[in-house]
Amino acid sequence: MSNPNTPVIHPPKLLDLVRDRICAKHYSIRTETQYVQWVWRFIVFHGKRHPRDMGAQEVEAFLTHLAVEGNVAASTQNQALSALLFLYKEVLGIDLPWLDDVTRAKRPQRLPVVLTREEVRGVLDRMSGVYGLMARLLYGTGMRLMECMRLRVKDVDFARGEILIRDGKGGKDRVTLLPQSLVLPLQEQLRLRRVVFEDDVRVGKATVYLPDALARKYPNASTEWGWQYVFPSGSFSIDPRSGAERRHHVDEKLLQRAMKKAVQAAGLVKPATPHTLRHSFATHLLESGYDIRTVQELLGHSDVSTTMIYTHVLNRGGRGVVSPLDR
Incomplete structure (x- = not known):
């Protein structure tokens, strides 16, 4: 008989799994924001169906909608595809060969703007x-x-x-x-930066973001002058x-x-x-x-x-x- 006082453990939500996997791969916070947004838009576009229940037809329909109805740039469409590739391969662990065959939008070749x-x-x-x-x-x-x-x-x-x-x-x-x-x-x-740093030290807010595992490897590095x-x-x-x-x-x-x-x-x-x-x-x-x-x-x-x-x-x-x- 189950104990009524035992807390119910709910499985993590899909978007949380996406965030966790992105952090594990050391992707930037910007990539995390964009990928989560695209996965959510993909799910909403198909009536909030779970991606496990969808396949090539749904992915192609979503990408086509972005190009035809959304009139997005080729780079934007490719970013959406990259997010879905990440979702299926890295999060859901589903090897779908058809994803490799989905045509990526071709970027127009333009010369960069250069000033004299x-x-x-x-x-x-x-x-x-x-x-x-x-x-x-x-x-x-x-x-x-x-x-x-x-x-x-x-x-x-x-x-x-x-x-x-x-x-x-x-x-x-x-x-x-x-x-x-x-x-x-x-x-x-x-x-001038040193003055700001010393003020931050006095109020106990001199820590700075450190990449990857450096914060755990060097606990005091986040408050060092060199890392500011x-x-x-x-x-x-x-x-x-x-x-x-x-x-x-x-x-x-x-x-x-x-x-x-x-x-x-x-x-x-x-x-x-x-x-x-x-x-x-x-x-x-x-x-x-x-x-x-x-x-x-x-x-x-x-x-x-x-x-x-x-x-x-x-x-x-x-x-x-x-x-x-x-x-």
């Missing part, structure tokens, strides 16, 4: 303070937006003139250059996974807005974003005669073919051909 040196100068001259420093870092090092946001104090090596970029795209680390013109501004930023973000948030926030209250890095949207204002003030018609500064970094290095393999290493591209797109940007007006009209 004069246009970059016009934008940067209209950005000051911490956002101006971050924008100059993006252009001066080729970092991605979130790589700049997540930069740690210990990763800036003034003696060697290098910046270590941890856990970049694909979970890879790499080293890029530290522009000499940014040495003094960065040192001043770290001086170079560009911190102006306030504390709650970690959505651990529930801890801590100071995170600055919100990337703030830099995006600051650059948008600078682009408009400079009178540019190009749709330039912070990522445009990375494209401009690569293109201007190639224009200066640097080897494409060097640029590939600085950008952190796995394949040189990805870096090759910037050679197409260099081929102005039909691969450098002079029009007969101009002769």
Whole structure:
């Protein structure tokens, strides 16, 4: 006979299983948010049926709906497919060969937006303070937006003139250059950052997020100066996974807005974003005669073919051909 005082243990919900598996695979919180959203939309689209009871027909119907009715971009449709692949293979443990045969939407091949040196100068001259420093870092090092946001104090090596970029795209680390013109501004930023850090220590809120198992391996590392973000948030926030209250890095949207204002003030018609500064970094290095393999290493591209797109940007007006009209 069962004991009435025994608590009823309910099995974890599907979306909780998705979150747990994503954490176990060390995926980012952004990936977790997107994947959970797509799994939920897939379930709701089919009348809240359990994914175990659905198959290829339902997945294809959902993806077709996104493309036809939702008019989503190819990258968005592929993200939804990736989330469903993860659900079936990693969470439900169901090997469905037909998922490998589902056609992914083909991304249109477009050249990146690149600013001229004069246009970059016009934008940067209209950005000051911490956002101006971050924008100059993006252009001066080729970092991605979130790589700049997540930069740690210990990763800036003034003696060697290098910046270590941890856990970049694909979970890879790499080293890029530290522009000499940014040495003094960065040192001043770290001086101000140290004041904030010491204030946080006094109120017992100096902990910072550490990747993977570092927090368990080094219990005191989360309060060390070296692990602090170079560009911190102006306030504390709650970690959505651990529930801890801590100071995170600055919100990337703030830099995006600051650059948008600078682009408009400079009178540019190009749709330039912070990522445009990375494209401009690569293109201007190639224009200066640097080897494409060097640029590939600085950008952190796995394949040189990805870096090759910037050679197409260099081929102005039909691969450098002079029009007969101009002769």
